[in-house]
Amino acid sequence: MGIFHSQNEFNSETVQKFVCKIMSTPNMSEIAKAAGVGKATVSLALRNDPRLRAETRKRIQDVAASMGYQSNAIVSHLMAQLRVSRNPRYQSTIAILNANTSCSMLETNPTFRSMIKGLKTRCLELGYGIDEFWLHDPDTTPKRLRQILQARNIRGVIIAAVFDHHELPAEFDSLWDELACVVLGIRPDRPAFHFACNDQFSTAMHTAMELRALGYQNPGLVIAPVIEDNVDRRFTAGFRTGWIPDASNIPLLNYAPKEETAFREWMKKHSPDVVVCTHPEIRDWLARMKLSCPKDIGLVHLDLSPDLEGWSGMNQKNDLVGALAVDIVIGQLHRNEIGIPKAPICMMTESEWISGGTVRKGAPKSRASKSPARKTANPPQSKK
Secondary structure, three states: OOOOOOHHHOOHHHHHHHHHHHOOOOOHHHHHHHHOOOHHHHHHHHOOOOOOOHHHHHHHHHHHHHOOOOOOHHHHHHHHHHHHHOOOOOOEEEEEEEOOOOOOHHHHOHHHHHHHHHHHHHHHHHOEEEEEEEOOOOOOOHHHHHHHHHHOOOOEEEEEOOOHHHEOOHHHHHHHOOOEEEEEOOOOOEOOOEEEEEOHHHHHHHHHHHHHHOOOOOEEEEEOHHHHHHOOOHHHHHHHHHHOOOOOOOOOEEOOOOOHHHHHHHHHHHOOOEEEEOOOHHHHHHHHOOOOOOOOOEEEEOOOOOOOOOOEEEEOOHHHHHHHHHHHHHHHHHOOOOOOOOOOOEEEEOOEEEOOOOOOOOOOHHHHOOOOOOOOOOOOOOOO
8 A cells, every 4th residue: 555554544634734734835725825826726727727828837837936835746646546446437538539530530430449448448547537539520610629628628649540642630739738647559740759569579579579479480460551551560570670580571461451352363373371461451362262261271351350259369468558548647637737748658458469260379399499590691611
């Protein structure tokens, strides 16, 4: 329990007594009296709330600083513990902003659907409500969105599905200075916010290592260019790193939904013994080629979702990514960190290998006793 000896001691009165002992800075009432305003106004100013005019915030913050006021991280930590230790009550509302040109992306895309589920679960645990917005709604102008957020007292925003050109529309730039923002899943190049995502490099690298351990020798990657672009080519880079030194010479196949013929030609030309992909359709394409998994060929998905029953591959724990985004934005609000950060941080999840039923269960006997050895360019010469 840390500084408290029992759950019974951990209540609001105990926290207040402890806070009184450690607080040497002026309280809200003292600052309000010195500044000639109410306590609620002081609270807004110290949180840098944009509902107050900038000059008012600055004046009150200067008064507080001259009196020796400092925000106390210990108090914030104690209050966070108190909230977790009891049934959550309503704290505030967080906005989910769908930044994709498709209004249904967060529902139809399995990855984002799982992220949003984890996000909502975490908000419920901590007592936060959720309002959802679509950035490309014709009625969602910067002015209108600002009015809605201010009217609902929403200061924390989680931005999801930034696919298009890795940028948010420039007309919304002035809005970000008033909010605590975090990006979910795919970070934009502009503006540079904090973000939460899966570690795709590690995901692909550990996939390669698992397949090597199972004795596969000739893997082929099938990934859509848009996915590789969105993750900054971390899938291919991670996989090739994990496959060293047994490098595969099979070129990456750029997936396209209507290119089954191109897939068949690629398969016949390169004969991979395992296909690594991010596209469920590949299993049907293999079946139409009379190839059974894992008897004839291995098949792995880099982002398993609950609907991919029986597949082998990586669980990216996307629900945890959503929960991490909530923790980041709430932390910003507690620390009064509003606006675009000077040094954006990233929180990543590690994936979990799921053996499933589309890869073999162990290495063939001919390879089971052989561990991969790094090849040397100049083998040692025998002594004469």
